[in-house]
Amino acid sequence: MSKAHILKAIQAAKPVPCPLPVVPVFEAETPPTREIFGSVAAQSGSRVVRAEDFVGLATAVRTIYPKDISIATPLRAIQSDIDLQQASPADLNGVDVAVIPAQLGVAENGAVWVTEADCVHRVLPFIAQHLVLVLPEDRIVRNMHEAYAQIKIDDTGFGVFIAGPSKTADIEQSLVIGAQGARSLTIILI
Amino acid sequence: MKEHATKAAAFIQDEARTNWHDESLWFVRSKRDKAAHGIPEWEQLRELASQIKDHTLSHLDEYLEAFEAKAKENGVTVHWAADAAEHNRIVHSILQEHNARRIVKSKSMLTEECGLNEYLEEQDMEVIDTDLGERIIQLKEEPPSHIVMPAIHLKKEEVGELFHQKLQTKKGATDPQYLTEAARQHLRQSFLQADAAITGVNFAIAETGGVVVCTNEGNADMGTHLAPLQIHCMGIEKILPKAEHLGVFTRLLARSATGQPSTIFTSHHHKAKEGGAMHIVIVDNGRTTQLGRPDFRNSLKCIRCGACMNTCPIYRRSGGHSYDSTVPGPIGSILTPGIDLKKYSGLPFASTLCGSCSDVCPVKIDIHEQLYKWRQIIAEEGHLPTAKKQSMVMAGKVLSRPGWYKMAGKSARWVTRWLPRPLIYNPLNTWGKARELPEAPKESFQEWYRKNRSAS
Ligand code: SF4
Numbered sequence: 001m002s003k004a005h006i007l008k009a010i011q012a013a014k015p016v017p018c019p020l021p022v023v024p025v026f027e028a029e030t031p032p033t034r035e036i037f038g039s040v041a042a043q044s045g046s047r048v049v050r051a052e053d054f055v056g057l058a059t060a061v062r063t064i065y066p067k068d069i070s071i072a073t074p075l076r077a078i079q080s081d082i083d084l085q086q087a088s089p090a091d092l093n094g095v096d097v098a099v100i101p102a103q104l105g106v107a108e109n110g111a112v113w114v115t116e117a118d119c120v121h122r123v124l125p126f127i128a129q130h131l132v133l134v135l136p137e138d139r140i141v142r143n144m145h146e147a148y149a150q151i152k153i154d155d156t157g158f159g160v161f162i163a164g165p166s167k168t169a170d171i172e173q174s175l176v177i178g179a180q181g182a183r184s185l186t187i188i189l190i
Numbered sequence: 191m192k193e194h195a196t197k198a199a200a201f202i203q204d205e206a207r208t209n210w211h212d213e214s215l216w217f218v219r220s221k222r223d224k225a226a227h228g229i230p231e232w233e234q235l236r237e238l239a240s241q242i243k244d245h246t247l248s249h250l251d252e253y254l255e256a257f258e259a260k261a262k263e264n265g266v267t268v269h270w271a272a273d274a275a276e277h278n279r280i281v282h283s284i285l286q287e288h289n290a291r292r293i294v295k296s297k298s299m300l301t302e303e304c305g306l307n308e309y310l311e312e313q314d315m316e317v318i319d320t321d322l323g324e325r326i327i328q329l330k331e332e333p334p335s336h337i338v339m340p341a342i343h344l345k346k347e348e349v350g351e352l353f354h355q356k357l358q359t360k361k362g363a364t365d366p367q368y369l370t371e372a373a374r375q376h377l378r379q380s381f382l383q384a385d386a387a388i389t390g391v392n393f394a395i396a397e398t399g400g401v402v403v404c405t406n407e408g409n410a411d412m413g414t415h416l417a418p419l420q421i422h423c424m425g426i427e428k429i430l431p432k433a434e435h436l437g438v439f440t441r442l443l444a445r446s447a448t449g450q451p452s453t454i455f456t457s458h459h460h461k462a463k464e465g466g467a468m469h470i471v472i473v474d475n476g477r478t479t480q481l482g483r484p485d486f487r488n489s490l491k492c493i494r495c496g497a498c499m500n501t502c503p504i505y506r507r508s509g510g511h512s513y514d515s516t517v518p519g520p521i522g523s524i525l526t527p528g529i530d531l532k533k534y535s536g537l538p539f540a541s542t543l544c545g546s547c548s549d550v551c552p553v554k555i556d557i558h559e560q561l562y563k564w565r566q567i568i569a570e571e572g573h574l575p576t577a578k579k580q581s582m583v584m585a586g587k588v589l590s591r592p593g594w595y596k597m598a599g600k601s602a603r604w605v606t607r608w609l610p611r612p613l614i615y616n617p618l619n620t621w622g623k624a625r626e627l628p629e630a631p632k633e634s635f636q637e638w639y640r641k642n643r644s645a646s
Binding site: 002003005006007009010011012013014015016017018019020021023024026040043044089090093106108109110111116121122123126127143144145147148149152153154156157158159160161162163164165166167168169170171172173174176178179180181182 | 214217218229231234238241242244245247248249250251254255258264270271272276320321322323326339340341342344345346349366367369370371374377378381382395398399400406407408409411412414415416426431433434435436437438440441444448450451452453454455456457458459460461462463472474478479481482484487
C-alpha cells in the first residue's frame with residue numbers, strides 16, 4: 001500500500017532527469033606499495049608485518065600474541081583452538097585471537113576486504129579480542145575505486161572493509177582503542 | 191517550543207563550557223581539513239558525489255524498485271513506510287513475528303527521527319543503544335546533540351558520574367579508557383542476549399539490493415551477526431545506483447566526518463546469515479514532500495557526515511540541543527522546517543550565512559542558500575521569530591533607502607568605536623553575547639573609495 005503511495009509521490013516530485021557521471025579511475029602518482037599501505041594502516045592503529053620476517057605465518061601470530069591464548073582460524077597453516085564449523089556465533093565470545101584470510105588491501109586508507117566466506121562466522125572478526133588478517137602482498141590496490149572494481153560486494157551475503165582496531169572517541173573526543181570489537185588489528189602480509 | 195535563540199542563550203551562560211564545546215568541534219573540523227587536503231581529487235570527488243545524488247534523486251522511484259527486486263531475490267524482506275508511525279508499527283510487527291523482546295540498536299538518525307525507542311519501550315520491549323555515545327545519552331535520558339558524536343556536549347566527569355550510577359564504575363573515575371572498557375563489558379552482554387538487531391543505513395545499492403553500514407566501534411556488526419534477526423531502517427534517499435559509486439562516497443564520508451581516511455568498519459549486508467532473517471524498512475516520512483520543493487530538494491543529498499555542524503560558528507557555540515531537532519546544525523535547519531515550518535521557523539535564522547557549511551559539505555549542498563530561502567518563505571508566511579521581527583522590519587526600511595543606509599552605517603561605526611562597553615555588550619544586543627564585535631573602521635568603504643578614487 002505505502003509502496004505505491006511513496007512511488008507515486010516520488011514520480012510527482014522528482015526533478016527532470018540528470019545524467020549519471022562517469023567515475024574516473026583516479027590513478028595516484030605513486031603505485032600502491034606495501035610501504036604506503038603499511039604507514040597509512042599504522043596511522044589508524046593497525047600493525048602491519050610480513051610473514052617472512054617471522055619464518056612463517058604461525059610463528060608470526062604466536063610471536064605477536066602470547067602462546068597461552070585461544071586462537072580461532074579457518075586457516076590450515078595455524079592450529080585452531082575452536083572448531084569453527086561446529087561452533088555457534090556466541091561460542092566465539094571467549095576467542096582471544098581470530099586469524100582470518102583477507103582478499104584485498106587498500107593503500108590510501110589501510111582498509112582490508114574480508115568476506116563471510118573467509119570468516120566462516122560473520123561475527124568472528126568483531127567478537128574476538130584481537131584480530132589478525134592475512135593479506136597477500138600483491139593484493140594491495142591504490143584506492144577505493146580500484147577496490148570496488150575488483151571485488152563483487154554481493155559475492156557473499158556479507159563483506160566488510162576493516163580499517164583498524166575497533167575504536168571510539170565518544171567521551172570528550174579522547175581516542176580509545178577497543179570499543180565493541182577487536183582491541184588490536186595485525187595485518188600479516190604474505 | 192522555545193526558540194533556538196533562547197536555548198542558545200542558556201547554553202552560553204557557561205562560558206568555559208561554551209569555549210570547550212567550540213574547541214572540541216573545531217578540532218574535528220581541522221582534522222577534516224587535513225584529511226581532505228591529502229586527496230588531490232577532493233573537489234572532483236565532491237562534484238561527482240553531488241552529481242551522482244542528483245541523478246539518483248531524479249530517478250529515485252526506479253532505483254528504489256530495482257533495489258527492492260534485487261533484495262527480494264537475495265531473500266530479504268522489504269517493507270515500505272509512509273511515515274514515522276507506520277515505520278514503528280512495521281518494526282514492531284517484525285519483532286513480534288520473531289518473538290523478539292531484547293533489541294540492540296546501532297546508531298540511526300532515522301529511528302531517532304521516528305521515535306522508535308519510545309514506541310518499542312511502550313510495547314514492553316527493551317531497546318539498548320550500542321554506540322558508546324548513544325548509550326551514554328540513552329542512560330542520561332537525553333537526545334543526541336550531534337549526528338556523528340551524539341554525546342559531544344558531555345564532559346568526562348559527567349559520563350563518569352553517570353556510569354558510576356548506572357554501570358557501577360568507581361566513584362569519581364573519569365578516564366575515558368576505563369569508562370569505555372566498562373561500557374564494552376556491559377554492552378557485550380547485551381549483544382550476546384539480543385533477539386534482534388536494528389541498524390540505520392549509510393548507503394543502499396540498487397544494483398545489488400544490499401545495504402552498507404559504517405561504524406568505528408563495530409557495534410552494528412556485533413549486533414547484526416549475533417542476533418538471529420536483523421532489521422535495517424533507511425530513508426528513501428539512501429539509494430546509490432551501483433557498487434562502484436561506493437568508491438566515491440566512502441572516500442568522502444569518514445574524511446568529512448572525523449578526518450579519518452576510512453570508517454573502521456564499512457559493512458556490506460546482502461543476505462541474512464545462515465538460519466537468520468533480514469528485513470529492510472524503506473521510509474518516506476516527509477522526504478517526498480522535500481523532493482517536491484525545488485529550492486530544498488538538495489538537502490536530500492545529505493550523507494549525514496556532520497561536517498556542516500563542526501564548522502558552523504552558531505552550532506559550535508550553541509550546542510546541538512538548542513536546535514530541538516533530531517538533525518541539528520545547518521542541515522537540520524533546512525530539513526526540520528520542511529517537516530513543521532511553524533514550529534521550527536526559528537532554525538533558518540540560527541546561522542550567520544557565512545557559507546562555511548556549504549564549503550565543507552561533501553555532496554555540495556548549497557546549505558546557506560537554502561537557509562536564506564527558508565527565511566524568505568518564513569517572513570512571507572508570517573512565522574518570523576519575535577526577536578527577528580522588529581529588527582528585520584527596520585533593516586528592510588533602512589536597506590530600501592540609500593540615504594538611511596549611509597546614515598545608519600555612519601552612526602553604527604561611531605557607536606561601536608565610542609560607546610562604552612556595557613552599552614554594546616548588554617542583554618538587548620544578542621550579537622554582543624559571547625562574542626567580541628570587531629572594531630569598526632573609521633570610514634565606510636564608500637567613503638574610502640571616494641577619497642582614494644579622486645586621489646588616483
Ligand atoms: S549537509 Fe553536507 S556537510 Fe552537513 S551532514 Fe549532510 S553531507 Fe555532511
